[in-house]
Amino acid sequence: MGKNHNAPESEPALRVKALEALLVEKGLVDPLTLDRLVDTYETKVGPKNGAKVVARAWVDPAYKKRLLANATEAIAELGFSGMQGEDMVAVENTPKVHNLIVCTLCSCYPWTTLGLPPVWYKSAPYRSRAVSDPRGVLREFGLELAPNVEIRVWDSSAEVRYMVLPERPKGTEHMSEAQLAELVTRDSMIGVTQVTLDSNSASQT
Amino acid sequence: MLRPEDVEQVVKNGGSNRRPGARAAGFKPGDKVRARNLNPVGHTRLPRYVRGKVGVIQHDHGVFVFPDTHAHGLGDKPQHVYSVRFDAQELWGENDRGPGAVYIDLWDDYLESPNEGEPAVKLEPALKRKPTSKSARKPKPAAKRKPEAKRKSAAMRAKPSRKRK
Numbered sequence: 001m002g003k004n005h006n007a008p009e010s011e012p013a014l015r016v017k018a019l020e021a022l023l024v025e026k027g028l029v030d031p032l033t034l035d036r037l038v039d040t041y042e043t044k045v046g047p048k049n050g051a052k053v054v055a056r057a058w059v060d061p062a063y064k065k066r067l068l069a070n071a072t073e074a075i076a077e078l079g080f081s082g083m084q085g086e087d088m089v090a091v092e093n094t095p096k097v098h099n100l101i102v103c104t105l106c107s108c109y110p111w112t113t114l115g116l117p118p119v120w121y122k123s124a125p126y127r128s129r130a131v132s133d134p135r136g137v138l139r140e141f142g143l144e145l146a147p148n149v150e151i152r153v154w155d156s157s158a159e160v161r162y163m164v165l166p167e168r169p170k171g172t173e174h175m176s177e178a179q180l181a182e183l184v185t186r187d188s189m190i191g192v193t194q195v196t197l198d199s200n201s202a203s204q205t
Numbered sequence: 206m207l208r209p210e211d212v213e214q215v216v217k218n219g220g221s222n223r224r225p226g227a228r229a230a231g232f233k234p235g236d237k238v239r240a241r242n243l244n245p246v247g248h249t250r251l252p253r254y255v256r257g258k259v260g261v262i263q264h265d266h267g268v269f270v271f272p273d274t275h276a277h278g279l280g281d282k283p284q285h286v287y288s289v290r291f292d293a294q295e296l297w298g299e300n301d302r303g304p305g306a307v308y309i310d311l312w313d314d315y316l317e318s319p320n321e322g323e324p325a326v327k328l329e330p331a332l333k334r335k336p337t338s339k340s341a342r343k344p345k346p347a348a349k350r351k352p353e354a355k356r357k358s359a360a361m362r363a364k365p366s367r368k369r370k
Contacts, residue, residue: 152307
């Protein structure tokens, strides 16, 4: 990437560079500030935070109760509060209800627990079809739900940020909280997949 | 300007758009509401696909800054934000895709009581003037609305969430 002299940079990349140069020139942003922000979300904050929240909820019924009643506070207990996680709600998957997160207006996403959103989450097709044809979207992610399962789509159009509490897979009764956290994927916390015993080996881009 | 040395604190603490203090709520959980068919020129967080649709308030999130005024430098105008459940059939029409709903967070100013839109149709002078045909006329508005809703939802499916236009 970037080393290929034949491929010009994409239009959005050029536009971002131009914008950043302008903002820096006008003294509105400090480039070092931008670097630190990018570094924070690329290397420090990510879906591993959310996985810890999920694993704790699976092993600790009292914690799960607190998480579903007031996710902002329950997540803060584990130290994952902050920007784009100021007002959190966790929604629980059950055998009868499957939850899916989207932001149809832009790309709102729970940064504190899931990091930055994947590219497809910000794409127009996902944003429009997640609300109008969630079952079809899930099928394309390889998840075929029984016809009687209710799908609840959460459109993060305001200030509240959502994460899914996936179902704990069968056959994990013997596993420790840390082992369980290893199983939990980013996609399962957006709600486009379920957690399985081998879900962590699946690649995520 | 955000200084590099403050990044850690800002990332850690964030900055909620929640506003303290009590404010009158227009609705309560369980209330039926209609998303108003607003079409502002500027910024709004009211997606087009819910405009004019009827849903039910699930939860009151509390009081937050109102983006439609805040984005234009017209003040915070803090008000209640609710989680509103819209049935998939209400949004997209009859389909065989199984049970489902969209839950969306909407500010007080985006909502009205579902009956508020009705009187304008019911009190139409033409309907009142001819009481003789009332039995024949009465079902008409309902029958008329249906195909329109269907046509709308088909158009919505292509791009349900454009902010502008």
